[in-house]
Amino acid sequence: MSSEHGHIESAKNYVLVFAGLIILTVATTAVAFVDLGALNVAVALGIATCKALLVALFFMHVKQSSQLTKLILIGALLWLAIMIGFTLADFGTRGLFGVLGR
């Protein structure tokens, strides 16, 4: 093969990842109808994150990517976490101390 890409994944592995994604889709749809209380959201987002990891690591080749690409991705997720975390910290604590005008 060419020097441009060292390793070419087998088609079988891609099909296995795909099968995993389908199983997780069926699982998340089925579990949505089971009353888990507040855990319903956590389970749905947990399964979604597993699916996202499968797509990113294997289909988007993050697993074989350079350290630099991985670092930049982690940095992006950090900024996303800051945006979501700080905004929810604001909305979640409004009115907490009964300050007028909030």
Added chain:
Amino acid sequence: VETLALREQFDTAAQQKEASTLGMWIFLITEIMFFGGMFLCYTVYRSAYPHVFAEASRSLNVYIGAANTVVLLCSSLTMVLAVRAAQLGRRKAIVTYLVLTLALGLVFLGVKAVEWQEKFAHHHIPGQAGFHLEGLAPDLQGQAQLFFSLYFAMTGLHALHMVIGAGIMIALAYWAYKGRYTADYVTPVDVGGLYWHFVDLVWIYLFPLLYLIDRVAK
């Protein structure tokens, strides 16, 4: 046949590939932040009006949503197989897999169009004079409109990305057919694949958040 193997500003093919991949990832990161803002907006309003958002979410057809998720995942499989075919230099296979990806993408968009059409039929269009979500008091209809505004903004922008992706598939399939991509030059297929998978990733989060998390009536 033109192969466009190595541009003069790069020392090696590996360096050229690395630059392209990194550039695409940085673009996708701006997309993560773009969609992230909408996911955040959804989260804030959902926590503000949990009851109405749950009621509105239950009005969506979860089976159509799940089936469409499967369609999109199939298109991601054919996309990654197109990239693999390019790495192996199999011209015909690249074209076949890209056309399959395009077809599955169009199926997804078609199903989405049917879903939107239903919203018009049921008066679930925000801003529509006759907007009405069944089972909700009149003073809560505004909050329901907010849910559907977010629903249309998020699925609409996702669908727009799919339309752009379909255009990319057509261009890639054409050039692949013309023999532009060889085992030594797969970067456009690879980078186009990253875009397609990213659009899939967005849907992986849209599906549970819009369709699933409020299925159990409390």
